[in-house]
Amino acid sequence: MSNIMNSLYNMRLLDDLARKETSIHRIHPLMKLLTTVTYLIVVVSFGKYEIGRLLPFLFYPVLIFAFAELPLAPILKRVLLVEPLIIGIGILNPIFDHQVIVFGGITLSRGWVTFFSIFLKCGLTVTAALLLIATTGMDKLAAALRALKTPRLLVLQLLLTYRYISVLSEEVATILRAYSLRAPGQKGIHRSVWGSLAGQLILRTFDRAQRVYSAMCLRGFNGEYHTGTGGRLRVWDFLYLTGWILFFAAARIYDLPALIGSLIIRVVK
């Protein structure tokens, strides 16, 4: 029971983190969004055997974690939540792809390499997306999406879904608390009441969502979600975007780990 309440409280962690005042948080949301989108495109553009070339892309989350002063564990925990899905998708690769490749003197099945590649790409992209939310906040992110002329309905859908998650979870927590108080010693919920609890949950959340919507309408909401201007663009914001794009481009065009490796070998020799 307390786990559910804790998760509910933790769910708002990203919103809390987004309110920090660090150099990364102060960067214009639009620039952070564009940087993240570029990062995602470049990371997924690598072939399925190019694991080594993905390594320089660890640099981006590491720097953001450090400069935005974000806690590592709670964000990585959220990344791990997605990983089972990726394992489900990639786990068949080692079974179907039996060919072997030699990697640094070690013989590996190509299936395992592709599986690891998917796992790594997922980890990097999900981390980047979470870092974007944790350094920007959903509201400012929506403003940035609107600035990029993303359709109003789509942005609204995104924002309301994000809000609705907490409405739904609060109702779940209330129902479960009421259930557990009258069902001592039970682990979980007995299957005989699954149906009525799910029905209750749907009706309650509809009701609650309707009240929230009424409250929004009473304060002039007409389909456009205004979140402020998001501040003015400064030179530093452009430098941030340009800097990262140059780095991503360099890491995409050149095999940086191989270049650094050969450089070290040359120096050692």
Add this chain to the structure above:
Amino acid sequence: MSHHKLEVKDLHYAYPDGHKAVNGMTFRIRHGESVGIVGANGAGKSTLLMLLMGVLFPSQGEVCVGDIHVTKKTLPLIRQRMGMVFQNPDDQLFMTTVYDDVAFGPRNYKLEEKEVENRVIQALELVGILHLKERAPFKLSGGEKRAAAIAAVLSMLPDILIMDEPSAALDPKSRRRLMSLLKTFEHTKIITSHDMDLVFELCERTIVIKDGAIIADGPTSEILMNTELMNECGLELPLALQNCPVCGIKKSRG
């Protein structure tokens, strides 16, 4: 000041299941009046508020704010003039910070961000929670949430303030603070409540509702002291007017 008056003429409303929640109400509220609407559970108070705000539309009769009829077309104008504070502040506060929540209304009316900021600061100062502006609404206490919900409405500079059970779920100190705050407002106030003492202190006029109809409408000092009327409508005299629970000594009424 005719544009601040609120007029309800022969209002009827039935829910889709056929339940008649409002059954021929007529009243008029003048500028600056403070009116309490009281009645037992299910009397039709909340439905009446929804009809006043244009969340529901009457099956018969009309609501006029100033000279404007409440219709779908006039809703934006009406809602700028009338602000409603919900019974449960959690339904009203949905942005990530108190500031953004209070700014939600003014931003919807496309005001300049500087003007939005002025209004937000002013509203938060008025309710005494300026120091909480960067906090997440869900982390506030009950009293603070209520204050934030009131600020969210005040930032729209409404002429008429409608409040549904404002003292519900507040501890005694927060309730007292809220009452002192509401006393300072010069807005036209419409307050529905089961807290008879709050109505007694804040409203000079009281409308009593029973089964969707107005049973009594008059000065609070007369209505709330009418034991027979209160009993008939499933209500009680304000505690301040009841006999001492320890020694039974009668309070002086007048």
